[in-house]
Amino acid sequence: MKCHYACQSEEHLLARRQFLGTMAGAAGGAMIGMPRVVQAALPELAGKRKHILVFYLAGGLSQLESWDPKPGTDTGGPFRAISTSVPGTHICELLPHTAGQMHHLSIVRSVNTKENDHGKGKICMTTGRRQEPVAEYPHLGAVGAKMLAPEQLPLPGHIHISSRGGGGPGSDAAFLGPKYASITLGNGEPPQNTARPAGLSEASDARRNAFRAAANARFARRRRTADSDAFISSFDQAQQLMERRDVFDVTKEPAADLERYGNHEFGRHCLLARRLLENGVSCVQVNHSNYDTHYENFDFHIEQLGEFDRPFATLVADLVDRGMWNDTLLIVMAEFGRTPKINNYFGRDHWGTAWSVLLGGCGIRPGATIGKTNANGTEVVDREVDHGHLFHTYLRAVGVDPALKIDAGGRSIPVADPAASAITELLA
């Protein structure tokens, strides 16, 4: 049912009308398709707004060359482990800058998703559920955009930053609908259609919008529904988004920062992520490609992590310095890890059996190490978890109840797999 609008009534009631209108809307549970539970759970009602920042290391980062090194074993490879800002916690020597930030971060070393396929692994890790033909589930970023973003935020709530791609909204929101689908900024390009068309003057644009507003006002006197209101407000959002287009322009950041992040693509992408978060975008995913190192794993990890380490560590430090850390959940994930066994070509292959995910920030206990793999990393020996546990943990960390049910065209679907549960000892 639609929310109650006490319109058409006396002008002097306007203010209270709207007040009551919203209350009624909340009670009716149909504010632009948003179920009551969600309405109630909106963090904006409970203090500061939360953000989710995902680093997706496409292809599958090697846990042995990063968060769970096994130097000097048959699977360890040539790299050494280095100590970090957390006494007793060691990570791979390829991440010296990150090592200095580990007291803000936590490692889950006991991930077993039992999934070695790129596509399926990605679905597991980004939706918290295994792929089923019967149902598709929304990407973490889409869930975040719905739960964490204010209804009227002009900026997209769910942005991916990649080397390539870009354009229209992606298809990863499932039953949450296109409103929450990711927008990909292909190599830092702003979203499409965000610039006023050439040949349309500002004045002309203003006039046509005034004409639109007048038409809407007249029609509203006949009838208003939540849908018609949502349609109108989408244009207001569009206008605000266009006004704030430079949010997507990383060159607006100080040159000194560009320098600190390293003036290369990934550095710029990390700085852009900071800029987006600072401007209120709820969910940002930075993709770094690629780690699918079936061949010469070690040379490639030197190159990729050599690019990753400094900008990543700089971003963590900046989020802390700028007081955003406690409101930003950071996750470093991939579709899976890589085999402990080194193949004949110095490569490591797909491996979902025993690998690591890095978390930090909002709601996460800093400096923790959860779970353990055995001496040469071939199996989990303590506190085995999978994508489901992680997904619950992400939601709990940003204050969303994983048991929350979302209304999808009449069916109500739990936002996280009810069979799983959060890694509570990791929650702050």
Add this chain to the structure above:
Amino acid sequence: MSETTATPQIAPEQTHQVAEFKHDSPLLSCRFDPSGQYVFASAHDFTIQRWELASGKKTPLTGHGSWVWSLAFHPTSGTLYSGGYDGKLIFWETAAEAPAPQRTIDAHSGWVRAVAVSPDGQLLATAGNDNLVKLWSAADGAHVDTLTGHAHHVYNVAFHPTQPIVVSGDLKGVIRAWDIATGEELRQFDGAALWKYDEGFGADIGGVRSMAFSADGKHLACGGITEVSNAFAGIGTPLVVVFDFETGQKVQSLATTKKFRGLASDVFFHSQGFVAGSTTGHDGGHVLFWKLDKPEEFFALKLPDSARAMQLHPDELRVGTAEPGGNVRVWQMTAKAT
């Protein structure tokens, strides 16, 4: 064994295995000492293994904190120099009963990818992931010079057999010849064919994986991988580019007729006028034999396993190969002794 027979006819087509030595960890490099008594191979377990060819006696050399990629010998003093991914350069006594590090030098920050000894035995050259080439006193390891200019990991280094020149090659196939005395760069050779930036994966693949001079110093051979279609699966074919050292021009690109997948892990010139290169990769190990006048090999010896490294024995009859399976095999390029 072949040593006893008088000057046997070299016949690559007849190459056959004459010895096999086993280790329980995948092997990396493979070198014979100048006397030809021993074969040395390094392994994933951070050790260097020494086998006495005659007896097969195996002796470990432990001291490195990571993989050892490069081994080189002093022509006369009986010293072995090893360069490791721990950034260290270690001196050993080749023939000692139980060799122990005699001298350990922090040579590079990051991996040491190559070590070479000058023909006169005066100098050592090392190359590493800090993009540097360094010269050292072979006698006491004193730092002599640092050659800067490479913008990427330096994969290989070699001394010219007759001139005071050292040559180095990097990831992107940039090959530089340096004047040892002045440290000046003399000329460059274009080995770009040995490198590719894979857009799909956003990563570089290639590098000068092998390097050798002909005995007269006329020719420089640089080997690696080319025609890469998929970096992360290592789909490419082996290539050895041979340059005229004086002109810097390419005289031949030694490829494979079958275009099998892999890279040229080691290369040598044989005094009888052919070039041999070892391969490792998806299509297994081979030793390819070329004449400089043709790009295709005249013979390809299929090996039971990839050859991560290969070297010609001082007797010029035998060849050693080291395999990921943990074996060192010694091959003889003559007809089987009946």
Add this chain to the structure above:
Amino acid sequence: MPAAAAKRAAELRHSTANWGTIPRQSRGLIAIVAWIAATAAHAVADERPLHQRIDEFTASASLGPAAPLASDADFLRRVYLDLVGTIPDVATARAFLADPAPDKRAVLIDRLLADPRFARHIATTFDVMLMERRRQRALPGSEWTISDDAWREYLRQSFADNKPLNQLAREILSADGVDPALRPAVKFYFDRDGDPDLLARDIGRLFFGRDLQCAQCHDHPLVADYLQADYYGLKAFVNRGLLFDDAKEKKLFYAENADGEVTFKSVFTGEGRDYVLPKLPQGPPVSEPVLVTAEAYVVAPAKNVRPIPKYSRRAQLAALATDGGNDAFNRNLANRLWAMMTGRGLVHPLDMVHSANPAVESRLLALLADELVKMKFDTRAFLREVALSETYQRASEMPTPADLPVDATTAAATMAAWQSQAEKLASELPGLEAAAKSTADAFDATYEKFSTAAAAREAATKAHGETKKASDEVSTALAAAVKDAAVKDDVLKALVEARVKADAAVAKLPDDKPLAEAAAQFKNRANEVDTQLAELRKLINEKQPQVQAASLKLADTDKLLQQAAAELTVARAALDTAEAGARDARLKFRTAQGEAAELAARITAGQAVLDYLALSAAAAQSQAATHAANQHYADVKAQASIAIDELLAAEDAGLAAAEKAADDAMAASIAWKALADNATVRFLLSSFKPLSPEQLGWATMQAVGLVDRQATSLAEQAKKDVEAKAELSPEQRDAEQVRLLDARLEEKLRGNVKCFVSLFGQEPGQSATFQATVHQALFLANAGVVTDWIKPAESNLADRLAKLEQPADVANELYLGVLSRLSTDDEIERVTDSWPATNEDRAAVASEMVWGLLTSTEFRFNH
């Protein structure tokens, strides 16, 4: 309704009315209401046109308020969008609005049903309904599968031919991709990868209106009607299907095996079934021929061979669902066609048919389903009746409270009637529930017997198979031995003859050594063969009894098998009876429950009306009180000598009264909105329907003048091509020319529609729900494709406007073009104010106005 208002309403209700006792004067009314209900219940016999009976039902099920008929303009736009998926062109709109004929709406409906765009629009609607914008199955060489275009053309042609809907459904459900004419229908299975669970769910949803997904792992936790057995009963129909890549034909097929049973266990209770028989929701288990595996196939499965079973469960599904006898199927179709027109199902959501979510008016749904069957599932005939109904043609805005046609007394009486009905039902429920329970237990018991029998038969079949094998072995061995013996016997005869002759010869020539040797040879050889023969005979003698034993054993196992089969058939019969009993009792119970829920909803809605009446009365009262208080205050103030305390008191009283008046007015106006919502749900008020992506695309292109421009440029060629077809009669030619033009127009503009679909469509596999996204707005505001259309060019709308002098003409052309209505005075005024005096400025302003209306709520929604 907010708590405050609800509380207030409750108080008033208490003071003003006590529904327990019914005023004497309304007794008669109850009788009338009851009579209406009765006649409606027997409406099947009613010969009046369906649309009239529809209106009767929607009226009798509510206290109101009902919106009046929509204006001609609103109706015009609505019926165009609903029947042909776009808006009318300016000329048509102008003509229709000017047409004084009283039957012009009916005439228009018939014209649109005959329009070629009707078939495509309905096809599109069914495409989106059935495929839910799933991505085409990506295969190595996607030509192996069915392209979106082929599928859509199949649907379009089906509706163009007015193929009965049940036939269409039958073609889709039984599709295997073999018959070239029907091959596109198999896309329904292809793009779901033939996954039995996905198919069970979607067939349940789309063909029976039941989303059984949550009953996959256990009886549905929230919906009592949805049982795990229903889910698996449906799955059993498709469980034997498999996607078959035919490398020779380079084609994909949806084949079927003859075996593959479905079993399940509840993750809650652990209970389950080892033998699930295929059954439709609420239907009986399908009785199947009991075939031995060997005889089960027309073409047996093998490597690279597409199996064809003798008995196809899928064919059964198609037949049983679509023969007109399946209530769930019929109601689902009726409900979906209804929703296509009105924007809501009588049961809503469309795939949530169950007793706790009853139809707004189940008698109406039943009527629609029956009529649909009577019409032989004729889509056009059915939609025509809906379109003709006042219910469909109602306005989408609320009448003012003044128009509320509710008289408290009548309302009270009706409510009372409903309530007594409700109480009656409530009293019957426990009995029905008990019956359902006991029959269900009885069924479980018989199932146990059945499953034992089924297991026994399985064992017997196995045993029989083994014995048969063994007996075959021995008898073949025996046969071989006998054959061998016969041969040897022959040889022996020959040898003996030869020996006799030889001996004779030797007798005659005693000294002939070689001859003697030869004779000896014959002798020896004869002896050899003789001994061999002896051995063979021995063997035969051994084998014969074995063979007999085997055949006896075979006979026994055969008997056992027959017995087991017989017992199974008996058990099955018992099961069917028990099942029928249980189903019947269950259905009675659930139906009663549904009726109760439906009645409750009706009563709640009615109560809202009464609440409003009370609230508005109270509001009027407190308004009056305010006036009085203010008057008093004025009087006090006017006194010669003002007593300050008195004045302050009067002021406070005045403020308090005003505050109360405001609250009451507020409560009343909220209650009024609640009525509007109820009215929408109960089809007394037309709902806002967002345009589908396809409607939005076509309507936009129609509005800006792009469609007309393309049509003119294509018309000439179409005319030529048709004239070339001498065989056609003049009428046929006209029709053919229209069809041809429409087809080419669609082909030409298809690409643009895709833009809209990609931005405004739901995610693949999701059901369509309205969402306004910032990206849609950005697209409409800035995308080149749209901004180009609204630039004046080649007599498009903006161009036509720019050429006009009189602002009034501009306004009318503009509003007719975009919103299919004439402009109002205030709109003409606005246009006049902003219409430039000089030509050169008009182009820009024209574009602005066109855009302003294209992006208005009035355009975005179907109202």
